[in-house]
Amino acid sequence: MLFPTVDFGIFFLIIFSVSWFLRERADSRKLLLLVSSYFFYGYWDWAFCLLLLFNAVVSYGGGLLIDGAGSDRRRKQVLALVVTVDLALLGYFKYAGFFMESLRELFFRIGLERDLPILEIILPVGISFFTFQSISYVVDVYRREIHATRSFSDLALYISFFPQLVAGPIVRAAHFMPQLEATPILTRLMMGKGLFLILIGMFKKMVLANYLATLYVDEIFIAPEQASSFELVMAVYAYAGQIYCDFSGYSDIAIGIAALLGYHFKRNFNQPYRSASLQEFWTRWHISLSQWLRDYLYIPLGGSRGGTVKTYRNLFLTMFLGGLWHGAAMTFVIWGTIHGLALIIERLLKIRRFVEHGLGRIVGVLVTFHIVCLAWIFFRANSLELALAYIEGITLGTTDIYLFTPFVAGLIALCAIGQFVPERSYERCYWTLSKAGTVGMMIIFALGMVAIQQIAPSGTAPFIYFQF
Incomplete structure (x- = not known):
């Protein structure tokens, strides 16, 4: 369902009216928004709702296990498992077809023709965005920045909330989930x-x-x-x-x-x-993704700690992987590489002062x-x-x-x-x-x-x- 369509206009008018009618009944309102979000997503293909639900179940269970773990080692193990599952699903849908095609081409060039399966994989709309939200939730629970929610419906709504489900912005659980507990107010x-x-x-x-x-x-x-x-x-x-x-x-x-x-x-x-500067550009362009890459990729890689060379390495890897996130193609890799190298050159030349x-x-x-x-x-x-x-x-x-x-x-x-x-x-x-x-x-x-x-x-x- 696309925003600039009559279908969405009718859908939103109904949800808007009923949600405000239920504003004093928090559980009913959240259930309405959750069901409507799945309806919105299922408008493309209902099968993908199962993927969205599976993502929520994994994040919910992972958050509770991390919160209740008795040792840091156990917490790390659960976090690693949840992130691996999330990234494996994302990797399959976004990159499996590309790698199979690349492998077929490689075999052909070296004279080892093989009948490899042709994968017709349909990319679920918005999978990158709700995967990133899921990862940020379990990482924040691991870092003790938030407590794991005991309400599955709240977490499922956070991951699937229809306004930003398919193309962002990427919303943090610490910012959105407390709003679910408060009585909503629509001021002028x-x-x-x-x-x-x-x-x-x-x-x-x-x-x-x-x-x-x-x-x-x-x-x-x-x-x-x-x-x-x-x-x-x-x-x-x-x-x-x-x-x-x-x-x-x-x-x-x-x-x-x-x-x-x-x-x-x-x-x-x-x-x-x-x-x-490119550094300023990335504080103004797709701010939620920039901050996500900074908090969940650049800083875990080491950030600006560990000396100049490691800082440049971390900058480059962050932008390189950011390019690869957009798709399994050399064009996206080069796009990320250009930004990564430009950020390094800016730091080398101390451009910000000029x-x-x-x-x-x-x-x-x-x-x-x-x-x-x-x-x-x-x-x-x-x-x-x-x-x-x-x-x-x-x-x-x-x-x-x-x-x-x-x-x-x-x-x-x-x-x-x-x-x-x-x-x-x-x-x-x-x-x-x-x-x-x-x-x-x-x-x-x-x-x-x-x-x-x-x-x-x-x-x-x-x-x-x-x-x-």
Whole structure:
């Protein structure tokens, strides 16, 4: 079930109405949200609900065993088992087909033709996100940052909560589960926040991202050898805008829906293309994933402890594995490698001292943005060969224009302007919207949705991060 559809609109109106009717009955409300979350996920394929349920059972049992273990060794053993099970399932669905195909190709090249099975594995939507939430829960219990919950339904709801189930943001149990115990309150400000974030998220996805994709980006990346250097560069800029609007648009909608249900999620994007360094970029882009990688991968690897060489190794491994998380392909590995090497070079050159103010910051923003765009070429390309052909085409220096139009230029410019409006503009917007009152907010929201529907291209494209 996709957010920008009539089906979801009807689904959410029912859940919104009934959940607030049950606001004084906590157990009934949570059961409603749990069942509706499984219905939402099962709308794609009901079989995957069993995977979601199995994930919750493993995390619940693991948390209780860790909490009740009498020794650190026992706690570590249970933690290792739970994390292994979670990662094994994730690895099977995301990488088994790739490795089987690679093995078949290897056997063919060395003359050992084998009839290996062809694995037709359907990737469950959102498996990476709910797996990461499950791992963070058991790790936090192990670290004694939270106590294991005795309520299976609470944990199952935390893992499956439908607004952020399939594409984030990644929510921590310590932040979300205490909210389940409190009586929800929908203030006028929360309503303004929810409605504004849904509107801006829909505009980003349905208008900006979809137009950039259908009018320009998809055409150029399918056959980069047929485009001029100018159009190739413009298409990278357009893709930078598309993936930001697509992904941050989903996060905005998810956070807005959660707010309308009475729950607070932290912001997941914060104008990342205004960053003056890669380190700053990763504090603004997909913030929940960046923090997850920092807390559950970079720090366990050793973080910045153990000297300079080990710090650089840990940085590189974190970004390398972050790239591999997106998919079993060399393009994603190179994307992660570019970011890892750039972060190391920044530390070696002590870039942060030179990009804090004035001209240095302007140069830092331009350099950082173009490093990110270079990495986006590999992220977007369907194969390593196409990515290399794309870069080769840019170096030719041709300036012919075939697909680039003033409308596309305007879309790119609008994406760029959004990165440099004053910080906390979102907060000012939904505070202003809340002043219109409940009826006024509903009218503004309805008019906004109609306007978006009218100006958006036809069709409903899935969000990019559904594939991860």
